Amino acid sequence: MSVLLAISGMPLDMWQREFETLLPDMNVYTPGEPFDRRAIHYAVAWRHPPRSLNGLPNLAAIFSPGAGVDHLLRDPDLPHVPIYRVVDADLTGRMSEYVVLHCLLHLRGLLRDMQNQRQRHWAPDPLQPAAGNVRVGIMGMGVLGRDAAEKLLHIGFDVAGWSRTPKDVPGIAMFAGEAQLPAFLARTDILVSLLPLTEETRGVLNKSVFSGLARNGRIGRPVIINAGRGGLQNEADILEALGDGTLGAASLDVFETEPLPVDSPLWDHPSVIITPHSAAMSDHEAISRRVASQIRAVQAGETPEGLVNVTEGY
Numbered sequence: 020m021s022v023l024l025a026i027s028g029m030p031l032d033m034w035q036r037e038f039e040t041l042l043p044d045m046n047v048y049t050p051g052e053p054f055d056r057r058a059i060h061y062a063v064a065w066r067h068p069p070r071s072l073n074g075l076p077n078l079a080a081i082f083s084p085g086a087g088v089d090h091l092l093r094d095p096d097l098p099h100v101p102i103y104r105v106v107d108a109d110l111t112g113r114m115s116e117y118v119v120l121h122c123l124l125h126l127r128g129l130l131r132d133m134q135n136q137r138q139r140h141w142a143p144d145p146l147q148p149a150a151g152n153v154r155v156g157i158m159g160m161g162v163l164g165r166d167a168a169e170k171l172l173h174i175g176f177d178v179a180g181w182s183r184t185p186k187d188v189p190g191i192a193m194f195a196g197e198a199q200l201p202a203f204l205a206r207t208d209i210l211v212s213l214l215p216l217t218e219e220t221r222g223v224l225n226k227s228v229f230s231g232l233a234r235n236g237r238i239g240r241p242v243i244i245n246a247g248r249g250g251l252q253n254e255a256d257i258l259e260a261l262g263d264g265t266l267g268a269a270s271l272d273v274f275e276t277e278p279l280p281v282d283s284p285l286w287d288h289p290s291v292i293i294t295p296h297s298a299a300m301s302d303h304e305a306i307s308r309r310v311a312s313q314i315r316a317v318q319a320g321e322t323p324e325g326l327v328n329v330t331e332g333y
Contacts (some may be wrong), residue, residue, distance in 0.1 A: 156207030240267030
């Protein structure tokens with residue numbers, strides 16, 4: 020049995036060395052080298068080169084080394100085999116760190132303080148709210164969303180979650196479906212998006228959603244944090260909402276086009292924090308170990324954690 024690493028945008032030699040160590044009884048190939056396509060039983064794919072997964076008659080499963088699988092599902096020629104995404108404690112923890120960091124940043128008004136610092140202007144905020152007086156709403160209550168929600172709750176934030184289907188998370192006010200979205204938005208001061216990218220969620224962060232956010236929050240105008248997928252957000256709507264006061268600030272880790280074009284007005288906007296799709300940039304060794312364990316489970320006839328529902332898109 021052999022493994023094909025169909026990966027773009029990451030150092031292939033590094034990944035190949037890891038998998039050769041973790042799976043010593045298997046050959047590990049990359050698309051640019053010669054190999055017997057009939058020998059490939061497993062593929063690890065991230066933004067794979069076009070048609071690199073085709074013509075593999077014995078392919079049994081595809082593994083994404085990330086939490087998202089939209090990069091796979093948009094391939095019209097994707098083989099009809101089970102797909103597994105990574106569910107890894109390291110990745111989950113790093114995403115929660117990002118969400119907590121940015122919620123605290125906006126809670127404590129750090130953007131304002133940084134701007135004052137550049138102007139050498141001393142201006143303490145006498146009305147600094149406590150975390151318990153700030154309402155965070157998380158869209159997407161899967162593994163990542165739930166972990167972030169629990170950590171924000173521990174700090175003291177008033178946390179709610181929204182998901183497409185009903186879920187029960189102890190201590191978290193839960194909302195579900197289109198019918199409950201307005202009520203969820205109306206009680207949200209900081210909106211965190213950790214949704215998967217599907218046809219239903221594409222462009223969901225738009226002016227309609229922004230206008231539904233709370234207008235009576237203790238941090239002033241509402242804030243958005245998107246650490247999910249760039250396709251979730253309408254960047255023209257974000258800029259318009261920041262300009263007309265519908266939004267007060269935005270933390271964006273993902274973008275419609277990546278890398279973010281140098282001429283994007285988001286770069287210079289004083290109320291936008293940009294990070295380079297690094298919110299959950301997990302350690303490649305940890306991810307390799309997790310994917311290798313998934314491969315071993317499939318090889319043993321088991322179904323490991325992370326099986327993707329292709330119809331739902333996650």
